[in-house]
Each structure stands twice: as structure tokens, then as C-alpha cells.
Amino acid sequence: MSIETISLSGRKKEVSNKKMTFLESLYLVAIAKGLWITLGHLFTRKVTIKYPEQTRELSPVYRGQHMLMRDEEGRERCTACGLCALSCPAEAITMKSEERKPEEKHLYREEKYASIYEINMLRCIFCGLCEEACPKQAIYLTKSRVMVKSNTNREDFIYGKEKLVMPLDMAIRNTQMQTAN
Amino acid sequence: MDQAIIIEKGIFIVVIFAITMLFAMYETLAERKIAAWFQDRIGPNRAGPGGILQPLADGLKLFSKEEFFPNTENRFLFIAGPAISMTTALMTSAVIPWGDKLSIFGRDVVLQATDINIGMLYVFGVLSVGVYGIMIGGWASNNKFSLMGAMRASSQMISYEVAMGLAIVSLVMMTESLSLGEIAAGQHSWRWNVLYQPVGFLIFLVCSFAETNRTPFDLAECEAELIGGYHTEYSSMKMGFYLFAEYASMFISSTILAILYFGAYNYPGMDWVESVIGSNGANIIGIIVLFAKICFFIFFYMWVRWTIPRFRYDQLMKLGWKMLIPLAIANIIVTGIIILLADQNL
Ligand code: SF4
Ligand code: SF4
Numbered sequence: 001m002s003i004e005t006i007s008l009s010g011r012k013k014e015v016s017n018k019k020m021t022f023l024e025s026l027y028l029v030a031i032a033k034g035l036w037i038t039l040g041h042l043f044t045r046k047v048t049i050k051y052p053e054q055t056r057e058l059s060p061v062y063r064g065q066h067m068l069m070r071d072e073e074g075r076e077r078c079t080a081c082g083l084c085a086l087s088c089p090a091e092a093i094t095m096k097s098e099e100r101k102p103e104e105k106h107l108y109r110e111e112k113y114a115s116i117y118e119i120n121m122l123r124c125i126f127c128g129l130c131e132e133a134c135p136k137q138a139i140y141l142t143k144s145r146v147m148v149k150s151n152t153n154r155e156d157f158i159y160g161k162e163k164l165v166m167p168l169d170m171a172i173r174n175t176q177m178q179t180a181n
Numbered sequence: 182m183d184q185a186i187i188i189e190k191g192i193f194i195v196v197i198f199a200i201t202m203l204f205a206m207y208e209t210l211a212e213r214k215i216a217a218w219f220q221d222r223i224g225p226n227r228a229g230p231g232g233i234l235q236p237l238a239d240g241l242k243l244f245s246k247e248e249f250f251p252n253t254e255n256r257f258l259f260i261a262g263p264a265i266s267m268t269t270a271l272m273t274s275a276v277i278p279w280g281d282k283l284s285i286f287g288r289d290v291v292l293q294a295t296d297i298n299i300g301m302l303y304v305f306g307v308l309s310v311g312v313y314g315i316m317i318g319g320w321a322s323n324n325k326f327s328l329m330g331a332m333r334a335s336s337q338m339i340s341y342e343v344a345m346g347l348a349i350v351s352l353v354m355m356t357e358s359l360s361l362g363e364i365a366a367g368q369h370s371w372r373w374n375v376l377y378q379p380v381g382f383l384i385f386l387v388c389s390f391a392e393t394n395r396t397p398f399d400l401a402e403c404e405a406e407l408i409g410g411y412h413t414e415y416s417s418m419k420m421g422f423y424l425f426a427e428y429a430s431m432f433i434s435s436t437i438l439a440i441l442y443f444g445a446y447n448y449p450g451m452d453w454v455e456s457v458i459g460s461n462g463a464n465i466i467g468i469i470v471l472f473a474k475i476c477f478f479i480f481f482y483m484w485v486r487w488t489i490p491r492f493r494y495d496q497l498m499k500l501g502w503k504m505l506i507p508l509a510i511a512n513i514i515v516t517g518i519i520i521l522l523a524d525q526n527l
Contacts, residue, residue: 026504028383031489038219038488048223 079110087133262318263422319411330410334401345388347509365445373444435478
């Protein structure tokens with residue numbers, strides 16, 4: 001088979017520039033055919049999802065809102081190593097590290113922790129690379145269906161620790177479940 | 182008696198005006214809904230149940246937009262453009278017979294603002310003035326894209342008017358009258374003109390699309406090449422007037438199609454209905470039938486719009502001058518021969 005006749009998509013068609021007959025040049029037949037096709041579409045099932053009332057089915061590997069995890073004793077796992085920020089293709093993560101004081105041992109698992117940890121939700125593309133990069137299993141993308149709320153203020157899209165860290169009661173529940181097993 | 186007729190006509194004109202406006206308003210919604218359905222979508226459904234208040238919301242939005250004037254010396258013409266478009270779109274409805282006679286309180290009320298004996302010529306006259314609205318608007322905008330849009334619109338309208346007129350000639354040869362009232366009355370029961378003049382009807386249909394600047398002949402405002410065509414520079418309610426005029430003229434031209442070729446208010450079996458429920462009842466059904474036909478043509482306009490891509494300019498001109506006009510002339514000749522033969526046989 002020569003390269004000219006090959007058709008990868010199987011839909012190759014020769015362009016024909018033959019002169020139209022008078023009947024064809026009135027376009028009536030072609031138009032009637034077209035009208036028939038569109039009429040069929042009038043009665044097909046509509047694909048629209050009426051968003052606030054209906055929500056789209058999520059895929060099994062759906063990645064939603066991030067969460068900074070706590071360990072089984074309720075301490076924050078993040079050690080502010082910065083690997084997530086480094087791996088982030090959208091450069092959405094910034095943080096500031098701090099040394100843990102002796103009296104803060106029950107709050108942070110490692111000797112260094114993130115005093116500020118921010119993700120810019122306008123930049124984040126929910127790729128999940130931060131989750132993959134984290135050596136401490138401290139950041140996860142949850143299956144939360146809550147989308148980032150629209151706003152007119154850019155500052156409100158920068159989510160700080162107060163929005164990202166796992167709530168304490170959730171950590172307590174997790175630990176209880178684990179010990180029960 | 183004279184006073185009564187003035188009041189009667191006055192009320193009638195107001196009613197027709199209101200109906201035309203209502204139709205134009207809801208055509209905008211219908212257009213969006215039908216476009217959506219053809220594209221497997223749902224369409225606007227948030228304003229009121231099923232989107233029924235959408236036209237009001239659109240109108241409110243247009244009103245609240247900034248009144249923009251381009252840097253032009255022709256401020257008067259700039260305002261006159263949409264006004265002329267609107268006026269001409271509404272003027273045609275004066276000669277349209279909306280139904281047969283109704284007798285109310287013992288008076289025969291003719292459902293036609295005025296049945297002038299050259300109704301058809303009047304319609305054509307007004308239609309050709311319609312191009313001035315677009316031309317003046319495009320000219321006064323002081324914008325080359327607007328001007329090009331206006332030029333296209335006017336050359337297209339003028340070329341298609343010829344074929345349209347010729348299509349009508351063969352119809353008039355058959356009906357032997359220029360009065361729309363008589364043409365409507367002549368199509369009693371099922372004797373619709375489309376059965377006798379199918380080719381004429383097709384030509385007229387195609388030309389109506391061109392006259393109303395609808396797809397596939399919407400070269401005057403093709404967004405891809407001319408931004409918005411003749412109304413690029415218009416904003417707020419002046420823009421609204423242009424859009425409204427387009428929809429109003431779509432309604433009117435659907436009406437004219439229904440009246441000239443699709444039997445106006447006549448429907449099969451109307452004599453039987455009249456003998457059962459009286460002439461008033463039969464005539465009211467006739468009015469409903471007419472509006473059903475109008476709605477069908479409006480739907481057809483939209484159906485075509487979402488089916489056929491826009492013609493290229495040379496295709497448009499070729500279709501107008503090289504196809505439709507010869508076809509219309511041939512139609513006249515054939516009609517003439519048939520009428521002659523029919524006369525000899527009698
Ligand atoms: S999900 Fe991707 S884009 Fe978002 S913060 Fe993590 S690494 Fe960055
Ligand atoms: S979340 Fe993980 S990767 Fe990011 S700074 Fe904390 S420990 Fe390091």
C-alpha cells in the first residue's frame with residue numbers, strides 16, 4: 001500500500017471538485033438531508049447536567065480538596081520539608097518552617113513543622129503530585145465534593161492551615177476506629 | 182358608525198402591535214431553547230419556570246447597558262437606523278388578514294387593519310425600505326466592519342427582492358388579485374397556493390430567509406469576519422431595537438408565508454366546522470390555525486438556522502442571480518401556459 005492511499009482513521013475521503021448539477025447547486029437535497037439530521041437531535045437525550053441540583057458522577061480516582069493529615073496521636077505530620085512545593089507544577093504551595101518547642105511535642109510529630117502552609121487554589125490544578133512527593137504522608141487529596149467557592153477577592157483563594165489541617169475530632173475518630181479494629 | 186370603526190380599528194391595531202411584540206419577545210427565548218435542543222442541550226431555564234421570564238431579563242439587561250456613541254458626525258442617522266428597522270418591521274402587519282370576519286355585537290369586524298387592493302405591493306415596498314435601517318445604521322457607525330456588513334445586507338436584499346417579486350408574479354397571475362385579503366379568502370378549505378405553486382413557494386421561502394437576514398444568509402452580521410456586522414457599534418436599547426426588529430420581521434415574514442402559500446386562516450373541513458358551531462367559532466379556529474402555521478414557520482426559520490452553515494458571498498450571489506431568478510422566470514412562463522390551457526378548455 002502506498003503512502004498516498006493509507007488512511008489511519010479509516011475515514012479518508014477523496015476531495016472531489018466535480019461541477020455540481022443544476023439540482024445540486026440549488027442545495028435543496030443537501031439541505032433537506034441536513035434538516036433531517038438536526039431534527040433527530042431535537043429528540044435525543046440531553047447531555048446537560050443541571051449543576052446545582054445534579055452533580056456529575058465522580059471518577060474513582062477523583063482528587064478533591066487537600067488535607068494536611070494528623071497522626072494517630074493527633075499531631076500534625078508535616079515537617080515543612082518543602083518537597084511538595086518543589087514538586088508542584090503550578091507552584092501553588094508556599095510554607096514557612098519553625099522549630100518545635102519542647103512544650104509543643106503533642107502538636108507536631110517532627111522537630112520541625114510548618115507554621116504557615118498555604119495553597120493557592122487559583123493556581124492548583126489538583127494533579128496530586130504534592131501527595132506523591134510527601135515523604136511524611138502529610139498531605140492528601142481527599143474525595144471531598146466541596147468545590148472551591150467562587151469569590152471576588154483573590155486573597156480568599158489562598159487556603160491556609162486553618163482550612164487545610166485535618167480537624168481534630170476527625171483525627172480522634174480515626175484513632176478510635178483504628179484501636180477498635 | 183364612523184367613530185365606531187375608528188375605535189374598532191384602533192383597538193385592533195393595538196392588539197396586533199402587542200401580539201407582534203409578544204411574538205418577537207418570545208422568539209428570542211424560542212431561538213435559544215431550540216438552538217439548545219438541536220445541540221442536545223437544555224437551554225435557558227433559570228429565569229422563571231422553564232426560563233419563561235428570560236426575555237424580560239434580557240430586556241432589563243439591555244436597558245441597563247451603557248449608551249455608547251461612536252465618534253461620528255452622524256448622530257442623528259445613528260439613532261435613525263434602528264428606528265427605521267423597527268418601524269418597517271412593524272408596518273407590514275397593517276395589511277395582513279389575521280382571520281375571516283367576526284361578528285361581535287351584531288357588527289361585522291374585519292380582522293385586518295386595512296385591506297388595500299395593492300396589499301402585496303405595499304408589503305414589498307415596506308420590505309425594501311427595511312434595508313435602509315441597516316444601511317443607515319452601518320454607515321453612521323463610522324466603522325468599516327459595520328459598513329461592510331451594511332453593504333452586504335443591502336446588496337443581498339436587493340438581489341433577492343428580484344427573485345421574490347418574480348415568484349409573487351406567478352402567484353398573482355393565478356389569484357388575479359394583489360389584495361392579501363382576497364388571496365387569503367381564495368385559498369378556501371384545502372386549496373392552498375402551495376399546492377399550485379410549489380416552485381414559487383420554494384423561491385419565496387429562500388428569498389424570505391435572505392430578506393430577514395437569517396442564516397444561511399446572515400452575511401450582514403457574520404461574527405467571524407465582521408465582528409457583529411452592521412450593529413457592531415450599537416449598544417443598549419438601540420442594539421435591542423435591531424435585534425427586536427429582526428425577530429419582529431421574522432414573525433411578519435412567517436405570517437406572509439402562511440398567508441400567501443399556506444392557506445392563511447383556512448383549514449380542511451372548515452365548512453363542516455362552520456355548519457356545526459357557527460361562523461364565529463369556525464373563524465376563531467381559523468385564527469388559531471393561522472397562528473399555528475406562523476409558529477411552524479418561525480420554528481422552521483430556527484431549524485434552518487441551526488442546520489445550515491452560512492453561504493459564502495459569491496455562492497449567495499450566484500444562488501440569487503443565476504439560480505433563483507431564472508427558475509422564477511421559468512415558473513412564470515409555465516404558470517402562464519397552464520392558465521392559458523385551462524382557459525381554453527373551459
Ligand atoms: S495538587 Fe498539584 S497543583 Fe495542587 S498543590 Fe498539589 S502538586 Fe500543586
Ligand atoms: S506536606 Fe509533606 S512534602 Fe510538603 S512540606 Fe509537609 S512533609 Fe514536606
